[in-house]
Amino acid sequence: MNDFIFHNPDKVYFGKDQLRxxxxxxxxxxxxxxxxxGGGSIKRSGLYDEMRGLLEGAGMQMxxxxxxxxxxxxxxxxxxxALCKENGIDVVLAVGGGSAIDCAKGVAAAAKTEDGDVWPLVAGGVWVTDALPVVAVLTNAATGSEMxxxxxxxxxxxxxxxxLGGSALIPRAAFENPxxxxTLPPYQTACGAFDIFNHVLDNYYLAGEATFDVVMEMQEAVMRAVVKWAPVALAEPENYEARANLMWASSLALNTILDAGTVHACACHAMxxxxxxxxxxTHGHGLAILTPRWLEYILNEQTAPAIYRLGTAVFGVEEGLAPEEGARKAIECVSGFAFNTLGLESTLSHFGIDDAHFEDMAKHACADGEIPGLRSLSVDDVVNIFKMCR
Incomplete structure (x- = not known):
């Protein structure tokens, strides 16, 4: 394991009666x-009116x-x-899923710049230490941006x-009511579930020698929770236990508690x-298409034991198999979870995507080098994985 520092100042209000x-x-x-x-979902659900009532009742301008x-x-x-600058905004309140929260972070960062343009911060890889405070009200378990x-x-x-990253972008508070x-559509529930699963698998789990046993078991527990509760949420959308497990798994997957001492590879996210x-x-759907192909592509004698452990610890693959056989069963389980359990389409051709831009996409993903990880990926490797997904 590597040395690490853990610090997360986000205050989370979790449960049914916390918005007050x-x-x-x-x-x-x-x-x-x-x-x-985002769109009109928070208005259709009544959340918009509730938020307005809470803020106006407290004498705030929205x-x-x-x-x-x-x-x-x-x-x-x-x-x-621009709205922040024009109106002297004090705090940015994100209401929705990861997209709304990510955008709110961009707003909060750009509002503190002279020209109000977020892209130089993003493209320049600036670590943001000065931003308007962000508070999040989460409606979709997926990205972990709330923490x-x-x-x-x-x-x-x-x-x-x-x-876009920075210590100033960690929400000051997050409200998580499962x-x-x-009312999430089944497709968004499915995409969000795979996003959570992949955050752990892609970011932390396959860390080579830089592993930390207690953290690995926590990672496996989060992935098991997603595998267990996502189909329940799809079958019973108002099952509180299922929604609560997915929502907290979303926060745990990326609040840095699971990256203690591990290596970040993030190959699937880069692609x-x-x-x-x-x-x-949709991000989660793209990850679902890529992940089993990536695992298949990197499978070899060196990577097989780690992939096999994923199968036994998360999906219940039988122990005692040869590592490569066990690893292949693990990959079959990941594929089955994405395309059968969650019901996501399995190919890029479903979106009308061909190989026209694969070379440019691979170069961007590799950032003029390689994507490091349990098995590093060159531009040619990434192109091959994209082709496997067609």
Whole structure:
């Protein structure tokens, strides 16, 4: 294992009756609130009216940035930053899933710059230490943005989807009521579940020699929870236990508790960000298509034991097999979870994606080098994995 520092100052209110505490959390920063959200789902569910009532009842002024895209654009974040500058916003309130929270982080960071443009921060890899405070109300278990220091912003003009990070971007408070995810469409539930699963698998689990046994077992527990409860949530959308397990798994997967002492490879995320940047597909679905193909591609004598452990610990693959045989069974389980249990389409051709941009996408993903990991990936490797996904 590697040396590490763990520090996460996010305060989480989890459960059914926690939103009543929202005004007091916001009041710590001021009275002018910019609410950032996506489409009309929070209005159809009644959450929008509830939020407005809470804020106005506490004497706060609410401003709005609506229409955040599933892969939030830098131009949308810039519109929000302009609203902050024009109206003297004190705190940015994200209401929704990861896209709304990511966009809110971009808004909060850009609002503190002279020109209000988030893209130089993103493209320059700037670690943001000065931003407006962000508070999140989570409605979808998926990205973990409600408890981490990162957001992902897309520049549609340049086909780039890049992470924006900084200590100032960790939400000051997050409100997680599993009931708010009851009305999610099955497709979004499925994509979110695989996103959580892959966050653990891609970011931390296959860490080579840099492993830490107690943390690995926590990682496996989070993945097992997703595998167990995602099909329940799909079959029974208002099953509180299922929604609660998925929502807390989302936060645990990326709040840095699971990366203690491990290596970050993130090969699937690097590749999927290219799919989203070029084709605007749902992130979790892109990860589902890529992950079993990536595992198959990196499988060899050296990687087989780690992949086999995934199968036994998370999916119940029998022990005592030859490592490569066990690893192949593990990959079959990952594929079955994505495409059978969750019901996600298994190919890029479903989205009309061909190999026209694979070379450019692979170069972007590798950032003029290789994607490091249990088995490092060159540009040619990434192109081959994309082709396996067609």
């Amino acid at each position: 505490r929202l005004p007091e959390e916001l009041a710590a920063f001021g009275t002018k609130v910019l609410m950032v959200y 401003f709005e940035l609506a229409g955040v895209e599933p892969n939030p654009r830098h131009t949308t974040a810039n519109r929000g930053a 981490d220091a990162w957001g992902v912003i897309t520049n549609w003009e340049t086909n780039e989807k890049i992470g 009931e708010l995810s009851y 999927e960000h290219e799919l989203s940047a070029y084709y605007d597909i």
